[in-house]
Amino acid sequence: MLYIIGLGLADERDISTRGLEIVRKAERVYLEAYTAVLLCDKEQLEAFYGREVIIADREMVESQSDDILANADTVDVAFLVVGDPFSATTHTDFVLRCRQNDPPIPTRTLPNASILTAVGATGLSLYNFGQTVSMVFFTDEWRPDSFYDRVAENVKLGLHTLVLLDIKVKEPDLKAMARGKIIYEPPRFMTVAQCASQMVEVEEGTEEKEGRKEDVCGREKLAIGVARLGSEGEQIVAGTLEELMEADLGKPLHSLVLCGKTMHEMEWEFARGYAVDQEKFDRIWKRDYAGKS
């Protein structure tokens, strides 16, 4: 049996008690380590689980999945995933491979906390969220604005948008590669401030590129930044996108929510507790949001 086990969001203790039982008994234990990261390191996991944990990077999952699945039709293999197992499509793909294996490998998935619902800690109702979008790091050559269309769809319906922020783990250093060396860049995690800046850039435009200017994510839109949700050090900051461009939410992982016009009174009352500038937050909410959807 292949057990795909969600680890939750913060550290080694967010695994479910059932998940821990399985990990302790499994023949091999892998940790998927490229679509998300925990706030603790591998050694902490190993100490708490009492097991050796094998790091499975993208390359291993995508091209050496046979090693991971070896004899999983007869022994138990645990594949640990940060957050909820199905929050990334890679894992759907993995289950498909098990089904298509000869003989088929039975799988069981243990769900756990995901940023997609933990974001309810902002006070925004999960019923008022539209599609989730991803934001990638802009580079000099590549500043994709496709996220804007999906956010705009949510905005038109008055819905909130959860924006998941890029992480770069074990990215090859392209310059070193050109010299024939394989060197990995240090891990990078997008911050709330970077995300807010990229959103405003796409709205307003730059000298090189015309802005979209559809009133989707301008400077005065209300948004909420979150960091390390579910952990003891979780942090939530509410404000305009302009304010969030200056916000420092500390260590990763960060996410951002762009508030929709449906933001009703109780959501506002809860979120304003996190405002950078409460007077401004209230004024903009009353002017542009309250009862405006």
Added chain:
Amino acid sequence: MLYIIGLGLADERDISTRGLEIVRKAERVYLEAYTAVLLCDKEQLEAFYGREVIIADREMVESQSDDILANADTVDVAFLVVGDPFSATTHTDFVLRCRQNDPPIPTRTLPNASILTAVGATGLSLYNFGQTVSMVFFTDEWRPDSFYDRVAENVKLGLHTLVLLDIKVKEPDLKAMARGKIIYEPPRFMTVAQCASQMVEVEEGTEEKEGRKEDVCGREKLAIGVARLGSEGEQIVAGTLEELMEADLGKPLHSLVLCGKTMHEMEWEFARGYAVDQEKFDRIWKRDYAGKS
């Protein structure tokens, strides 16, 4: 400190190891028991946690919250919530009351699995879901179709819709109440088949009421029913809404996903493994979904 602890979806073992530590040390332990239910009973929880668990029904949470919060500024109180704590707005309200208490009561929330992400077990990508809707039990007098508007918004964008199904726990028997007695009706849980029937009824209409007929949830739309997700006995059935009207997914809790046109090849490949009639599922997907968004 008030700890609001998500219990996950299936039974007593889905609590996180951190949550279990807190429960074992807390002064009092409450279980919120009206917005969702676990698949195990209170005695199982108490045996595994080694603690007495006080059932908090709607009345208690809404009108006797002072009892729950009594001296929580100085001792630890655990408030257990099935699924993820913020999946129901009642809990946001509860945290607000703690903040406004004099003195304020510190709170900490431990996220856990929610149906909102566990539904990824269908193979549908969580990025392709729009707003989540609720479906209430229709009665002779009350057959609200407001869900239809929100589903239609998702359908127009090609997005999937998760439909959460009504549960009735500790509902007063109105006839007995008229005779001055307080008797509670036995708990009821909506099935996938009931939900599919109600959706098709609103699409097509009845003798009494005109149908909406906007091609949102007719008989030939593809949908996926899920039951007891995250438990060992989880069940997933894919088919047309007409097929799901006849599907028996057994014991609660059930949910339903209406598939959107964005349903891409990998989602289809995964979901067809659960089809009532695979040939029909494939035919309709190719005719109405594949590449049609």
